[in-house]
Amino acid sequence: MLLPYASWLCWLIPIIGTVVTPLVGAIRRKFSSYLAVFSIGMSALFSFSMIPDVYFGAVQRDLTVPWLSNSIIQFGVYIDPLSVLMARVITCIGFLVTVFSVAYMREEQSLARFWFLIQLFIGGYVVIVMADNLLFMFIGWEIVGVCCTGLAAFWYKDPKKAHMGLKTFLILHIADVLLLASILIIYAYSGTLNIMELSQDNKWMGELSRAGLLFITALMFFGGAVGKSAQFPFQEWLPDALAASPSSFNALTECLAGPFLMARVLPIFHEASLMGYSGMINFFLVMTFVGVLTAVISALIATVQVNIFKVLSYGISSLIGYMMAAFGLAGLMTDMSWGYLAGTFLLMVDAFVSALLFLTAAYISYGVGSDNLHHMGGFKSRIAHRSMEVGALALAGIPPLSGFWCTNWIQTVAWDFMLASAAKGQFMLMISGYVIFALLIVGAGITAFYGLRMMGLVFRKESYGSEEKVIRRSPSLMRISLVATLVITAFLDFLALLLIPSFNKFFLPLLETLTFSNIVDVLMYIVPSISTVLTCVAVAVGGYPAYQLYIARRVDPVKLIEEHRFLRKVYNFLWKRCYINALYYKVADGIKAFSNIVYKRLDRNIDSLNYMVASSFRKSSKLVNTYLERNIDRFNYGVAGFFRRVSSVMYKYLELRGIDALNYFLAHRVTSFARRVRKTHTGVLSYNMLTAFVGAIILIILLLLFGGVIP
Numbered sequence: 226m227l228l229p230y231a232s233w234l235c236w237l238i239p240i241i242g243t244v245v246t247p248l249v250g251a252i253r254r255k256f257s258s259y260l261a262v263f264s265i266g267m268s269a270l271f272s273f274s275m276i277p278d279v280y281f282g283a284v285q286r287d288l289t290v291p292w293l294s295n296s297i298i299q300f301g302v303y304i305d306p307l308s309v310l311m312a313r314v315i316t317c318i319g320f321l322v323t324v325f326s327v328a329y330m331r332e333e334q335s336l337a338r339f340w341f342l343i344q345l346f347i348g349g350y351v352v353i354v355m356a357d358n359l360l361f362m363f364i365g366w367e368i369v370g371v372c373c374t375g376l377a378a379f380w381y382k383d384p385k386k387a388h389m390g391l392k393t394f395l396i397l398h399i400a401d402v403l404l405l406a407s408i409l410i411i412y413a414y415s416g417t418l419n420i421m422e423l424s425q426d427n428k429w430m431g432e433l434s435r436a437g438l439l440f441i442t443a444l445m446f447f448g449g450a451v452g453k454s455a456q457f458p459f460q461e462w463l464p465d466a467l468a469a470s471p472s473s474f475n476a477l478t479e480c481l482a483g484p485f486l487m488a489r490v491l492p493i494f495h496e497a498s499l500m501g502y503s504g505m506i507n508f509f510l511v512m513t514f515v516g517v518l519t520a521v522i523s524a525l526i527a528t529v530q531v532n533i534f535k536v537l538s539y540g541i542s543s544l545i546g547y548m549m550a551a552f553g554l555a556g557l558m559t560d561m562s563w564g565y566l567a568g569t570f571l572l573m574v575d576a577f578v579s580a581l582l583f584l585t586a587a588y589i590s591y592g593v594g595s596d597n598l599h600h601m602g603g604f605k606s607r608i609a610h611r612s613m614e615v616g617a618l619a620l621a622g623i624p625p626l627s628g629f630w631c632t633n634w635i636q637t638v639a640w641d642f643m644l645a646s647a648a649k650g651q652f653m654l655m656i657s658g659y660v661i662f663a664l665l666i667v668g669a670g671i672t673a674f675y676g677l678r679m680m681g682l683v684f685r686k687e688s689y690g691s692e693e694k695v696i697r698r699s700p701s702l703m704r705i706s707l708v709a710t711l712v713i714t715a716f717l718d719f720l721a722l723l724l725i726p727s728f729n730k731f732f733l734p735l736l737e738t739l740t741f742s743n744i745v746d747v748l749m750y751i752v753p754s755i756s757t758v759l760t761c762v763a764v765a766v767g768g769y770p771a772y773q774l775y776i777a778r779r780v781d782p783v784k785l786i787e788e789h790r791f792l793r794k795v796y797n798f799l800w801k802r803c804y805i806n807a808l809y810y811k812v813a814d815g816i817k818a819f820s821n822i823v824y825k826r827l828d829r830n831i832d833s834l835n836y837m838v839a840s841s842f843r844k845s846s847k848l849v850n851t852y853l854e855r856n857i858d859r860f861n862y863g864v865a866g867f868f869r870r871v872s873s874v875m876y877k878y879l880e881l882r883g884i885d886a887l888n889y890f891l892a893h894r895v896t897s898f899a900r901r902v903r904k905t906h907t908g909v910l911s912y913n914m915l916t917a918f919v920g921a922i923i924l925i926i927l928l929l930l931f932g933g934v935i936p
Contacts, residue, residue, distance in 0.1 A: 231271040232302040235312055236355055236365075238267045239348035243341055250337025258327045261340040265323045265347055269316035272351070275309045279734065300364075303357035303420055306732045307569065311354035311485050314573055318580045319347045321710050325584055328700035329591060330471060339379065339471060346372035353482050358418040359408045362486075366404070366453070369482060370397045377466035389469040396462040396809075400452020407445035410438060423493055430497045440504025443494055447487065447512055454483025455542040456549060457519040461806045464530075464538040468596065480541060484548040484572055487512070488565065491552050492735075495561045506557065510657060513553030517664040520546030522803060524671035528678065529799045532596045533586045536679050537579065540620060543672060544575045550665065551635045554642050557654070562738040564638045570728055571631040574619075574717050578627065581714040582616035584707050585609055589683065591703070592696050602685035604696065608704055612711045613683055619718045621676030622669050622764050627721035629760065632672075636665045636756035666759045670767030677768050681775030722747060 228234075242264030250257035302308075323343065330339055349368025356362035374397070378390020412418050414436075415429030423429070433439040450456075455463035463480060498505035520543045527539035548568045555564025588609050590596050622628040643658025717724065722744060729741045741747045751757060774782045786792045801807060 228271055228274040231274045232304055232355060235268045235271040235275075235316065236348050236351035238271070239264050239344040239351070243344040243348060246337055246341045246344060250340070254336050257337045257340045258331075261323050261344055262320075262327060264344055265316065265320050268347060268351065269313070269320045272309070272312040272316040275304065276313065279304070279306050279309045279731070300361040301357040302355045304355075306735050307485070307488055308354050310569070310573060310731070311481070312351055314481075314576045315347065315350050315354065317713075318576060318710075319343075319350075321580065321706050321713075322584070324709075325587070325703050325706035326471070328702035329587060331700070333471075335379070342372050342375045342379075346376075350482065354485060357420055359411065359420065359423075360418045363405060363408060366449075366482065367401065370394075370401060370453070373397065373466060376470040379470055386469040389465045392809075393462045393466045396459055397452055400449050400459060403445040403452075404449020407442045407449070410442045410445075414438075420489065424496075427493075427496055427500070430493075430500070430502060434497070434502040434504070437503075439497065439502055440508055443497075443505070443508045444511065446490065447508070447515075450483035450486045450549075451515060452483075453486075454480045454545045454549070455519075455523075455538075456483065456515055456546060457522055458805060458808075460519060460523055460539075460542045461802060461809060463542055464532075464535040467538045468532050468534045480545060481572060481576060484545055484552065484568065487549065487552045488569055488572070491555060491561065491565060495556050498556055499559070506654075509553045509556035510654075511553075512556065513550050513661055514657075516546040516549030516551075516553055517661050517668065518546070519543065520550065520668040521664050521671065522805075524668050524675060526799055526802050527675040528671065529796055531598050533590065533598050533601070533679065533683075534583070534596055536598070536675060537582050537586060540582075540672070540675070541575075541579050543668065544571070544579070544620075547632060547635055547665070547668070548572055548575075550661065551638060554635070554638050554661070557642055558638075558645065560738065562736045562740045563641070564635070565736065566725075566729055566732060566740060567631070567634040567638055569732070570721075570725065571635070573728075574627045574631060574721060577710070577714040577717055578616050578619045581612055581707075581710045582620065584710055585612040585616060588612075588699055588703055588707055591699055594697065598679065598682040601683045604683070606699075608707055608711070610684065612707055613680055615711060615715050615718055617676045617680040619714075621673040621768060622760065623673070623768070624761065624764075625719075625722065627718045628672075629764075630721050630725070630751065632665070632669050633751055633754075633756055633760045636662060636669070636760060637751055637754040639665055640754060640756050662756070666756070666763045669760050670763035673764040673767035674771045677771035678775045681771065681778075684776070685778070 242260055246257050246260060249260050326339075326343070330336060333339060346369060349365045349372065352365030353362055353369065356365060374390050374394040377393040378387050381387040381390065408418065410433070411423070411429070414432050415423060415426070417423065430439060433442055452459045455461075494505060494508070498509065523539040523543040523546065527536050527543065530536045530539065548571050551564045551568030551571065553564075555561035555568065558564060586596075588606070589601050589604050592606070592609075593601055593604055595601070619626045619628040622632050624630075639658060639662040643655055643662060646654035646658050725747045726741045726743050729739060733739060741750070773779050774785070786796050798804070
């Protein structure tokens with residue numbers, strides 16, 4: 226490893242920066258920005274230093290804290306191609322966004338709080354990807370969730386944005402409960418949470434299967450990933466959260482923790498599928514269908530959004546759907562490397578494409594002072610236009626950019642799965658393969674439509690109702706960060722085809738299969754497939770109307786919708802988010818109404834019980850008081866009479882005839898003795914001396930008799 230302890234420092238440094246930020250911010254608010262740039266930059270440096278060991282040395286290590294090796298609670302780092310890839314993606318994008326945010330957030334009053342959340346988010350995210358066990362990973366998982374909530378409600382004084390924070394918190398934690406439950410079940414049957422140990426010993430999966438819990442446990446585990454990655458039906462928190470949070474940060478909230486989590490456990494669950502454990506085929510089918518449904522539904526909703534951050538949010542959700550579909554298909558096939566590589570490659574490329582689009586959107590929004598796409602027309606910036614072109618065209622899947630190769634690759638895997646199922650005579654799996662393939666093709670066409678629509682609205686020559694607005698000049702740091710992101714993304718975007726063989730080699734220690742040894746293998750696998758033709762057709766069918774409506778503007782889309790009733794109904798249905806968001810609130814209102822009913826009835830019953838118990842105690846106390854007090858009074862009177870009689874007798878006999886009589890007797894005797902002794906006091910000196918002499922002789926005699934001889 227080029228830098229010592231890099232696997233630990235890449236997440237420890239941002240967390241240490243989080244702790245120090247409030248103190249530094251109290252000294253001077255700008256210092257918190259410099260600290261964030263330094264800590265996240267160092268994190269990126271240590272993350273990149275791990276690449277040579279993995280690429281050239283085929284390193285796969287589990288580094289655990291030694292003094293916790295025999296403890297139930299363990300934590301350590303797991304170094305393999307997947308963790309190193311994700312660590313460098315997160316920290317690299319995080320550093321670019323941090324530099325951008327220094328300028329974007331410079332006028333924000335709560336600057337220290339913003340950097341506190343940013344650094345904690347980066348640290349927690351890297352903990353997720355570097356953790357060697359599920360418990361440590363879940364700690365990072367919760368850190369990221371808390372930071373997402375804090376950023377969604379960053380401007381909490383606005384009631385709507387505060388509500389978005391609450392919505393984000395509730396939806397994420399519903400999914401987190403499912404993930405935690407699955408982790409606890411896995412620990413109960415395996416006795417360990419270490420990822421390497423779970424993958425090496427699969428006896429626990431057999432025990433779970435025999436208990437009928439393997440499918441449920443895997444499904445709950447996937448449920449946690451669904452919530453974090455904004456997949457159907459939990460995708461509606463993401464657009465509201467990103468639109469409400471500080472826009473410069475939105476590029477980093479990629480929700481890529483979800484697909485990473487499934488990529489991490491995919492080899493484990495795939496092994497269970499190969500061993501024929503019940504329910505695993507259904508589990509991977511559920512994962513695949515959730516992915517393709519999200520890809521289509523989120524893309525459809527994105528076609529009518531006017532807030533640029535909501536468009537991009539639904540775009541992220543849709544693309545992550547492709548990743549989930551790829552991982553699901555990998556689990557369904559005997560050789561998982563095809564789908565696994567397709568999903569992870571899209572994960573890496575999409576991270577930078579989405580980052581570029583979000584930073585571009587924030588750059589334009591900062592200049593025009595609005596998030597509305599209709600207000601962005603007329604914004605003149607060569608950097609913003611080039612960035613939007615590279616990102617939007619890649620998003621639309623225009624060949625030969627990365628979006629075309631990635632989506633086509635996944636569609637080809639789906640087609641191969643369908644053919645393999647047909648060859649094995651698995652009719653239901655074959656039908657499922659057809660449906661999955663068709664939905665992926667449809668999703669590609671819809672993605673092309675909203676990608677070109679967004680680009681056309683941003684590039685139009687004029688804006689609606691904003692002619693008199695003053696365009697703010699963006700600070701130089703924002704431009705520098707955007708240019709750097711553009712260069713990296715353009716490199717990945719235009720050279721994606723050339724990078725696939727090297728990417729396969731990078732993952733060779735994990736997959737142990739060289740699927741693509743060179744670019745010819747990639748072309749031979751993807752280009753001759755029927756998915757290539759259908760993808761081009763889908764992109765053309767989706768892109769052509771978008772070009773005519775929003776770029777060439779030969780038809781007014783507003784009039785077109787108003788003139789056709791069917792289009793108006795479709796538009797309203799999509800504008801209302803396919804009623805999924807409304808369903809959230811219906812469910813929430815139903816739960817609230819049910820809880821109110823339960824509260825009222827339960828409260829009424831509890832009150833009735835309290836009054837009944839109180840009444841019973843009151844009656845019992847009256848009875849007890851009536852009978853017990855009467856008997857106590859009788860007893861008291863009896864005892865008092867007895868003691869009164871005893872005291873009377875004792876006073877008469879003991880006091881008067883005993884003690885008083887003795888006192889008078891003694892006094893009389895002492896007086897008599899004193900009277901007699903007084904006669905010896907004559908006052909004559911000679912008598913006194915004689916008396917003293919006689920007393921001395923008596924004393925000597927007594928001493929001789931009783932005190933021994935005087936020395």
